[in-house]
Amino acid sequence: MIRLTTENTQKAIAKCKQLKPTVKFIKERIFAVQSANNERIYHVSFDVKNGEKFGKCECRASERGLVCYHLIAGATANI
Numbered sequence: 001m002i003r004l005t006t007e008n009t010q011k012a013i014a015k016c017k018q019l020k021p022t023v024k025f026i027k028e029r030i031f032a033v034q035s036a037n038n039e040r041i042y043h044v045s046f047d048v049k050n051g052e053k054f055g056k057c058e059c060r061a062s063e064r065g066l067v068c069y070h071l072i073a074g075a076t077a078n079i
């Protein structure tokens, strides 16, 4: 999982606001985010350890350790 910080989420937050992807609640801490570019659905999951937030997405950016806008979309819904 990727640790979510103020720094590494900035770009993804901007992109998320721009694209406004659709988020569906699946279950506790797991969401399905509809891609803004195609029909793909990405599942994102979250965890909190020692007060720090962690997230994981199925897309390639996330596999490379980057925070994608899917994660932000899910995190916004994950309240």
Ligand SMILES: [Zn+2]
Binding pocket: 042, 057, 058, 059, 060, 061, 062, 068, 069, 070, 071
């Ligand atoms: Zn993603």
